[in-house]
Amino acid sequence: MNTMMQTRSAKRIIDWAIIACMMLLAIGMLLPFLWLFSMSFRSVSDAYKMPPSFLPPSLDLTNYWAVLNSKVPFIRIYANSVMIAVVVTIGQLITCSLAAFAFSRLKFRGRDAMFFILLVGLMFPAQVTILPIYLGYARTGLVNQPMGLALMYLTSSFGVFLMRQFMVSQPKALEEAALMDGAGYIKIFWRISLPQLRPALSALGIITFTQTWNYYFQAKVLLGKQDQMTLPLAMDVLRGYLGAGNLSVVMAAMSLSILPVVLLFLIAQKFVIEGITMSGIKN
Amino acid sequence: MTAIDVSRNRPSELSRAQARTGYLFVLPTAVLYLTFVLAPVVVTCILAFAYFDPMLGSHWVGFDNFARFFSDRRSLQILSNTLRFTFFAVTFNVAIGLVLAIALNRMMPSWLLYFFRLSFFLPVIIAAAFVSIVWSYLYGDDLGVINYYLRLIGLPGVRWLTDADQAMTSIIIMDVWKNTGFFMIIFIAALQGVPKAIIEAAVMDGTPAWRQFVRITLPYISPVVFFCIVYASIGALQVYESIVILTQGGPGDTTRSLSILIVEEGFGSFQIGYAAAISVVMTAIILVITAIQQLLSRRWVQQ
Known part of the structure; x- marks a missing residue:
């Protein structure tokens, strides 16, 4: 002992x-x-x-003012980033939860085949889709449009997969009861399934927002003009523009740029971690 | 049976309603996925066999684009850079992530766990484009922060990004700092899924910790390890912004990656067919790695 x-x-x-x-x-x-x-x-x-x-060393905001007054239209670029990230996040929450409901709760012909084809998309890198998308955008005037970048990410295989994983693990008793009472599927989705999905929606929302905020490769190809840029691109421009001497100003711009993601993570760490482990472990 | 199924009483009407709603709900995703993933992949595969010029006319070139890629010394060097980066980045990211997870998989106050998750996961969620700019200053030759401290303790400074033999290593170091926390988080969850009873039985039997890990824990989490290796490989093969920002592919071509080459050929020189062929090669590598993982993990799970 x-x-x-x-x-x-x-x-x-x-x-x-x-x-x-x-x-x-x-x-x-x-x-x-x-x-x-x-x-x-x-x-x-x-x-x-x-x-x-x-x-x-101090709380002197001079460098922050310098960012806002620099030749790079920082506020405009910031607004682009916010707009793209918000549109993509809301879009994915809608499209992915709808598709996940169909894949986990409804029976229809071709369902499993469609889900499989969608999952294959997890393996395609942006590099293998970007050339045709660029050519198509060039023809339709969507190049150099922030909304063009948002448009291509309004759904995602990962999002559908994550939401479906979560839905499969949820009990169906309430939904079945509502169906017996004669409620339609749309009503069931909206009134019963979505409220149950709140943790998964939060996780997907945060992951999608962060991912969209951080896109670089796609943005670099599709958005060339300064007015249309997003923050990750602008940071590199800013570094070149201001020259070697203005390290402090670049870092002020950087602090402002990472702020939304850091805040989101501080507030909702739990959801992010849960969402990521849910998709990683149960694969 | 995964669907809501009370259709036995009124079969045709309800199942038709289900099907209608099902297609309606999948429609937005299906249309977007077709437009922005499947169709582009198919078009890229077609372009890979063409010389594409919308102004002056395009024509088929058979396997010429691939032949050019695999016979050009420069593109082969870039392929080997990318594979080398992938191998080392994946190995260290996954291995260190696992070690960190094992270190954190013990009783501790919840605020401490929150702090650990925060500090190891913060680099994961900040854009590579942002942290690369920070590291480009940390890695500076004369004015860099790291070299300042090296010189302070009497060591010579390292030419982190300007020495052709060092630059790729520096990029891998930053990549591991940035990404290993992701794998740590996944491994922590996997370790918590290992049944406690088995571990306790082993402890009672006096099994040494190392053998416990190799014999019990590792087999149990091996599917997750495979998943992490594949996930990390898919990411690493696409490496782009960290290199663009830290070294622009240099010195010489020593750090240039496939993604950089695709952008240069496709959007710089407008060699669209050639760029398409390179991206097809990249995708093929990803498919092969995924296929190997599927085979291996099926074997392990069966044992």
């Missing part, structure tokens, strides 16, 4: 030693973010002075 107690306390010590190591590592992971945030408050003339700061 005594040795048991000893091994147990030894195990506790090892546990805490590992946790302490992980703590150091975790802080290390955060250093680039602490650096970029702190640098955004340094005056431009101190930008490259060593040692670098990992805590804001």
Whole structure:
């Protein structure tokens, strides 16, 4: 019994030693973010002075004003990013939950084949679809239109898959009862299934928003003009425009650009993690 | 039986209503998927066999585009860069993610777990385009933050991005910093799914921790490991913005990837057929990796 107690306390010590190591590592992971945030408050003339700061030296907002007043139309670009991300997120919530309801609750011919074909889409990289999409957009005037980028992501195989996974794990008793009472499928979807789906909708919403906010390859090909850009593209332009001296200003723009995603994650970490593990584990 | 089924009483009417609603609900996704995924993939496969010029006329070239890709030294180097990046990025992302998950898979206060998830997952959710710009400053030769600290402790600075032998390694390091947290999160969930009773029995028997892991835990989570390897490979093969921003593919062509080549050929030189062929090659690699995973995981699960 005594040795048991000893091994147990030894195990506790090892546990805490590992946790302490992980703590150091975790802080290390955060250093680039602490650096970029702190640098955004340094005056431009101190930008490259060593040692670098990992805590804001002051709360002077000069660099933030410089971003808003630079030659790059930052506010316009920010609005583009918000617009595209919001449209795509709402679009996917609608299309993916509708399709997931059909795939998990309704029977119709070709259902399983259609679902399979949709899943195959998870394997196609953007690189293999972008050339025809560009050619088609060039013909229809959708190149250099932020909405053109949004249009191609209004549904996703991943979204349908995630929502269906969640729906399959939900009980159907309420829906069946409503059906017995003579409710139509559209009403059942809207009144009973959707409210049950709230956690999955949150997860998909956050993942989609983040993903759309971060698109670079597709945006680089389709959006060339500064007025039509999204933030990931603009950051590179801004870096070139301002030259090497204005590191602090670029970091101010960067802080503003990552803010929505960071906030979203701080508030709703649980949903993001659940959504990701749900899609990863049950594959 | 996955569908709501009370149709036995009024079979035809209800099942017809089901079918009608089913098609209606799938319609938006089907139309968009057809327009923006399936049709483009088919068109790309066709373009890969053509010389495409909408102004001056297009013609079929058979396998010429593929022959050009596989006989050109530069494109072969770029293919090998991409495969090398994929191999190392996937290995380290998945392995380190697993080690981190094992380290975190123990009792701890919930605020601590929140903090760990936050710090390891934050790089995952921030755009590669953003973090690459940050790292381009951290990696600087003379004014870089990392070299400052190296010199502070008496080590020579490293030419992180300008040395042809170092640049790819630097890109992989950043990639692992950025992505390993994703796999950590997935592995934490997988580890929690390993039945506690089996582990406790092994502990009672005095099985050493290492053997416990190899004999019990690893077989149990192996499907998840396979999933992570495939998922990581699909992502890594497409690597684009981190390289564009950190090195522009240089020094020379030492870090240029297939995605960069596709954009350069397709949208820079308007060699659309050739760019299509390169993207078909990339997709073929992804399909092969996925097929291997399906075969392997079926075998493992059966054992």
